[in-house]
Amino acid sequence: MTAVENATAASAGPRAVTRLLWWRPDRAGTPVVLALVLVAGSLTFGGSFASGRNLGNIALDSSYLLLIATGMTFVILSGGIDLSVGSLLALSGVLTAYGSRWGTLAAVLLPLAVCGVIGLVNGLLIGRAGIAPFIVTLAALLFARGLAFAVADEGNTVHIIPADLALTQLGQARWLGLSAPVWFALAAFAAGVVVLNRTRFGQATFAVGDSQEAAELMGLPVARVRVLVYVLSALLTGIAGVLVAAQTQSGLPTIGEGRELEAIAAVVIGGTLLTGGAGTLGGTLAGVLLLKVIQNLINQVGTLTAYYQQVVSGTFLVVVVLIQSRLTRRRTR
Amino acid sequence: MADTLAARRARPDILGFLQAGGVYLAIAVLLAFNLAFTPHFATAANLRLQLVQVAPVAIVAIGMALVVASEGIDLSVGSTMAISAAVLPLYLGYGVWPAVAIALLAGAAVGAVNGSLVAFARMQPIIATLGTLVACRGLALVLADGRLTEMFDPVLGALGNDAVLGVPISVLLVLVVTGAAAVAVHRAAFGRRLLAVGGNHAAAALAGLPVKRTLVTVYVVSGVLAATAGVLSTARQGASDPSFVGLLIELSAITAVVVGGTPLSGGRVRIVGTLMGALLMQLITATVIQHDLPDSAARMLQAGIIIAAVYVQRGRSRA
Numbered sequence: 001m002t003a004v005e006n007a008t009a010a011s012a013g014p015r016a017v018t019r020l021l022w023w024r025p026d027r028a029g030t031p032v033v034l035a036l037v038l039v040a041g042s043l044t045f046g047g048s049f050a051s052g053r054n055l056g057n058i059a060l061d062s063s064y065l066l067l068i069a070t071g072m073t074f075v076i077l078s079g080g081i082d083l084s085v086g087s088l089l090a091l092s093g094v095l096t097a098y099g100s101r102w103g104t105l106a107a108v109l110l111p112l113a114v115c116g117v118i119g120l121v122n123g124l125l126i127g128r129a130g131i132a133p134f135i136v137t138l139a140a141l142l143f144a145r146g147l148a149f150a151v152a153d154e155g156n157t158v159h160i161i162p163a164d165l166a167l168t169q170l171g172q173a174r175w176l177g178l179s180a181p182v183w184f185a186l187a188a189f190a191a192g193v194v195v196l197n198r199t200r201f202g203q204a205t206f207a208v209g210d211s212q213e214a215a216e217l218m219g220l221p222v223a224r225v226r227v228l229v230y231v232l233s234a235l236l237t238g239i240a241g242v243l244v245a246a247q248t249q250s251g252l253p254t255i256g257e258g259r260e261l262e263a264i265a266a267v268v269i270g271g272t273l274l275t276g277g278a279g280t281l282g283g284t285l286a287g288v289l290l291l292k293v294i295q296n297l298i299n300q301v302g303t304l305t306a307y308y309q310q311v312v313s314g315t316f317l318v319v320v321v322l323i324q325s326r327l328t329r330r331r332t333r
Numbered sequence: 334m335a336d337t338l339a340a341r342r343a344r345p346d347i348l349g350f351l352q353a354g355g356v357y358l359a360i361a362v363l364l365a366f367n368l369a370f371t372p373h374f375a376t377a378a379n380l381r382l383q384l385v386q387v388a389p390v391a392i393v394a395i396g397m398a399l400v401v402a403s404e405g406i407d408l409s410v411g412s413t414m415a416i417s418a419a420v421l422p423l424y425l426g427y428g429v430w431p432a433v434a435i436a437l438l439a440g441a442a443v444g445a446v447n448g449s450l451v452a453f454a455r456m457q458p459i460i461a462t463l464g465t466l467v468a469c470r471g472l473a474l475v476l477a478d479g480r481l482t483e484m485f486d487p488v489l490g491a492l493g494n495d496a497v498l499g500v501p502i503s504v505l506l507v508l509v510v511t512g513a514a515a516v517a518v519h520r521a522a523f524g525r526r527l528l529a530v531g532g533n534h535a536a537a538a539l540a541g542l543p544v545k546r547t548l549v550t551v552y553v554v555s556g557v558l559a560a561t562a563g564v565l566s567t568a569r570q571g572a573s574d575p576s577f578v579g580l581l582i583e584l585s586a587i588t589a590v591v592v593g594g595t596p597l598s599g600g601r602v603r604i605v606g607t608l609m610g611a612l613l614m615q616l617i618t619a620t621v622i623q624h625d626l627p628d629s630a631a632r633m634l635q636a637g638i639i640i641a642a643v644y645v646q647r648g649r650s651r652a
Contacts (some may be wrong), residue, residue, distance in 0.1 A: 018379060032603075058614065060476050081459075085650075086340060095531060121408075125640065129644065131640065131643050131644060132595055132596070132597050132598070132643070134587075135591050135597065135639065135640075135643050136640065138584065138587065138588065138591075139635075139636040139637075139639040139640050140636065141584070142632045142633070142635050142636040142639070143632065143633050143636035144627075144635070145632055145638075146627075146628075146629040146630065146631070146633035147629065147633060149628065149629035149632070150626070150627065150630070150633075153627060154627050154628060257581075261408070261463050261466070264459070264460075264463070265460070268457070268460050274457045274459065274460070305475070305479075306473045306479075307471045307472075307474035308471065308475060309471065310468065310470055310471025310472075310474070311468050311471035311472050311475065312471075313467050313468070313471075314463075314464045314465060314466070314467030314469070314471065315464065315468050315470025317460070317463065317464040317467065318376030318450065318456070318460075318461065318464035318465075321460050321464075322450075322454055322456065325454075325455070325456070333436040
């Protein structure tokens with residue numbers, strides 16, 4: 001065990017530092033594209049794009065996705081996928097609003113506990129029972145959406161969070177010009193970077209995703225890692241759901257549809273391989289921002305209808321991933 | 334991966350049969366329950382309604398099964414349905430059949446884009462088809478200007494609602510598609526190529542198989558089948574509704590494929606099982622609705638059945 005740790009530490013030593021800074025040359029494509037898009041956006045639209053107000057909106061919009069995509073990065077790095085996050089976001093929001101009648105503590109703990117349990121069940125079915133992640137989390141997607149509708153009385157009841165609740169004030173607070181969810185997302189992201197690059201669990205996540213058999217032979221707790229990444233993903237999504245509910249002061253069972261695909265797209269645009277074992281959280285941050293900045297830019301073009309926005313976003317996703325895979329292939333040769 | 338010819342031949346033992354037949358068993362149990370406890374279940378009208386409702390999902394799921402067998406996935410099927418639904422009224426002026434042909438061609442075009450991205454640009458199928466999912470739904474809405482278009486064409490109406498010898502046309506179409514896919518996979522060279530490619534791309538390429546052509550073909554087939562489902566849904570409604578037709582059908586189709594016993598790892602496929610998977614999911618929804626249980630209960634029950642079905646089949650995929 002110690003020999004193995006030494007070996008991984010030695011080989012990952014200098015790389016871990018660069019990984020922390022997300023400037024591995026072969027994965028720098030996304031930050032470069034992001035910078036270009038930001039410059040182009042500022043030059044084209046000037047004040048309406050580069051104003052503090054608009055950038056603050058982009059940050060708030062990105063914060064929920066960043067929370068979800070941080071968990072998704074761990075899951076994808078471990079070689080899995082989590083399709084349940086969109087439904088979990090809705091479930092968490094509904095439970096927050098439902099629990100708010102008993103005060104802030106219940107409004108936060110109830111959704112996190114339920115999301116944690118669903119993440120644990122996902123993880124156990126995948127890590128211990130050996131069922132494919134795609135199928136388990138597809139079932140969880142259905143289950144969580146069903147539960148959200150059941151709590152919301154089939155969508156006939158919208159639970160409201162009282163305006164004078166501490167949670168509402170916390171969720172709608174602004175510190176240093178940025179909304180509270182942005183700070184929560186950045187804190188979770190920073191914690192994620194430390195966990196991924198500086199703990200045994202993080203290194204084991206890379207190892208499991210790279211080769212499960214090799215990780216098993218090295219004596220790593222493969223099953224435990226595969227359980228924990230789904231708990232982490234569900235909990236981070238749960239936090240995002242609490243924050244969405246606090247912002248909107250209500251819990252809607254219909255939100256978050258398709259969010260899982262958006263989060264997966266952000267992670268993949270950020271250079272993390274869907275096959276697992278290689279990727280960075282910094283890339284995910286860049287991927288999240290890139291998606292949200294592009295959406296914002298498309299909104300700035302007033303002449304484009306909402307329908308054309310979808311055409312552009314879809315094409316854009318394909319083009320970015322194409323460019324990036326070309327960059328990665330060339331640099332690593 | 335361990336899916337050698339020998340392993341496939343050695344399957345018909347009793348345990349293997351029980352595992353493979355899990356979906357049939359579940360359907361039998363649900364049918365028995367409904368016959369015993371659900372009033373008006375065993376009427377011709379109700380059975381016909383259930384079959385007509387499941388037809389689009391079943392057709393899309395057969396195409397999905399072929400894509401999954403190639404170790405891929407097609408998330409864009411719902412948006413492809415929307416494109417075919419949007420194209421249909423635009424060309425109805427030239428006659429019904431030309432309009433239907435163009436709708437199917439549009440589906441083939443989406444499939445060709447997917448297939449090329451996967452085969453030539455070597456993109457991950459889930460990302461390539463996610464891109465077309467988003468882009469094609471937008472394109473369909475652009476084509477239709479975001480509006481629902483009512484259509485009063487007698488031939489189209491007949492396609493959606495008429496029956497031949499008591500069997501609705503859409504159900505006949507499901508049977509034809511299932512039969513053709515089963516023959517293509519189990520009795521034709523195409524099937525052997527497909528399973529070899531899905532089992533191991535590199536090995537298939539080394540064996541001299543046309544890997545890229547096979548990949549493009551399955552995505553085109555999936556696109557055409559999705560477009561067919563789009564035409565059927567539109568015909569049945571008598572209206573083209575590109576904002577809602579086929580929404581989230583990719584999840585139902587993947588569920589049907591998986592519950593029917595096709596592993597997502599590629600190289601193996603069960604065509605009839607996929608049809609049964611679609612029927613099982615429809616039967617669950619119908620049972621829940623006819624017993625006045627809420628829709629949310631149906632979803633949670635479906636989640637449980639997916640896990641149970643795949644858990645039972647787990648041993649087989651390891652053997």
